[in-house]
Amino acid sequence: VADLAQQLQRGELIAYRDEATVEEWRRVVAYAVWKLSGERQRQLLADFESITTASHSPTEAMTQLPQCRDPDDQKFLQLAASASATALLSKDRDLLKLARICRRRCGFAILSPSQWGQLDGPARSALQAELSRGRSAVGQTGF
Numbered sequence: 001v002a003d004l005a006q007q008l009q010r011g012e013l014i015a016y017r018d019e020a021t022v023e024e025w026r027r028v029v030a031y032a033v034w035k036l037s038g039e040r041q042r043q044l045l046a047d048f049e050s051i052t053t054a055s056h057s058p059t060e061a062m063t064q065l066p067q068c069r070d071p072d073d074q075k076f077l078q079l080a081a082s083a084s085a086t087a088l089l090s091k092d093r094d095l096l097k098l099a100r101i102c103r104r105r106c107g108f109a110i111l112s113p114s115q116w117g118q119l120d121g122p123a124r125s126a127l128q129a130e131l132s133r134g135r136s137a138v139g140q141t142g143f
Contacts, residue, residue, distance in 0.1 A: 016052060
């Protein structure tokens with residue numbers, strides 16, 4: 001995860017956010033278990049927004065998406081599709097189970113951060129090229 005943050009800060013990756021994922025971030029950093037002050041929560045939100053790029057959700061990209069078992073995770077599929085991302089990085093098992101169908105039908109891969117970390121530059125370029133060939137309704141930009 002630290003390597004991902006460094007790649008984002010160096011501009012090697014683009015991470016997208018939309019209103020739904022910003023709200024999710026606010027909710028998560030406010031969990032009592034973290035014991036974060038209001039000031040620290042605001043700083044984490046500012047950090048999140050500084051390393052992510054805003055995206056909006058066009059409805060035409062949503063028609064090909066599978067339904068995630070957990071409705072709260074659907075927003076991440078929607079964001080990946082609307083941002084025309086090459087990959088959605090997640091540790092969530094429900095999302096990872098949709099990797100094959102999303103790769104085939106939606107034009108983006110779903111990978112764990114460790115899977116992404118195992119891809120070197122040429123492998124990432126090959127993944128992007130593979131996915132962009134089959135991407136019609138989803139687009140061709142992103143990670």
